[in-house]
Amino acid sequence: MRGGGRERQREHPFIVTEAGEVARGKKNGLDYLFHLYEQCHDFLTQVQNIAKERGEKCPTKVTNQVFRFAKKAGANYINKPKMRHYVHCYALHCLDEEASNALRRECKLRGENIGAWRQACYRPVVEIAAGQGWDIDAIFSAHAQLSVWYVPTKLRQLCHTERNNATVSSSASGGSGTADHLPY
């Protein structure tokens, strides 16, 4: 009974689009990706309101409970692995929309795929952290939209590694200086 072909089996894959650009064909653009993060936040707010109403524990982040609620509410296109995968990209969008838009344009011009764009999003976020004492948790917490997302493990590790590199290159006697550049 797969001949029907009516139900979309999976979400269309993302492609790199500029801000405001609509994806053509069986693709989804990055504005849509970022919109999903806002939707999750909305679902979190609903879960919080219900919890407060009932006097139950109130989640502060987008938890499994929130993903379950979203699914139950019909948002089948939202799932945890996808949302977690792109959190640092959304972080760049939140923290420096200009830089995020510029990177999108650049990656699109180079014809890079979504994976390459995703990788490229790490560096600017780490540089923002460098300018704020390397405290990526504080940066997430201070931003209303971002604060509901867990800091991705890899982003945290990159910040930690870079902080140590920066310390070495600025404090070691005759430091080579090569550690000033991110090694990724």
Added chain:
Amino acid sequence: MRGGGRERQREHPFIVTEAGEVARGKKNGLDYLFHLYEQCHDFLTQVQNIAKERGEKCPTKVTNQVFRFAKKAGANYINKPKMRHYVHCYALHCLDEEASNALRRECKLRGENIGAWRQACYRPVVEIAAGQGWDIDAIFSAHAQLSVWYVPTKLRQLCHTERNNATVSSSASGGSGTADHLPY
């Protein structure tokens, strides 16, 4: 090989003591109980410092990880079920030490056991919550010592139930007024 009898098999049970009073015999007093909460906070601080050093996720509360760390550090007398059992008692001690001390004195005079004292600690904490908009989570969060402990389920439920009773008795036409008193 149980003839040795050297190792203390379990902690001595708690008895109701007044503030500053040392428990006699094979018993522990309430100052000691509250001291355990401070020790757990210290262990949490150590776990946090290690996590920050390593650039890992940093717990904000006394978690399983902290209990494991405490045990590894030789504090075998600290365990999760015990600490969780008396959190609301410690909350009263933190939020209104005068009232806590008065209750200890009163329970001791009546010759009540530790379980009865523990039960009696709920009511004054719920009344503190009543005076602060019933938001027990906010009360815990606002207090430096208390903020590292999860709000106990039963305390949250009592606050919720009482809030609803208070609303009914103040808004229902011809409210009976009997709901002004806690039913426990």
Added chain:
DNA sequence: AGAAGGACCAGTGGTCCGTA
């Protein structure tokens, strides 16, 4: 090959109940 997401896993919050 590149990407979406079902499903698994180690370790969590919570507390019961066999123990002393």
Added chain:
DNA sequence: AGAAGGACCAGTGGTCCGTA
């Protein structure tokens, strides 16, 4: 009977890898 705490359980954060 009253109390301390080992040990279990349902549901979590995290992400791999079989799938399309």
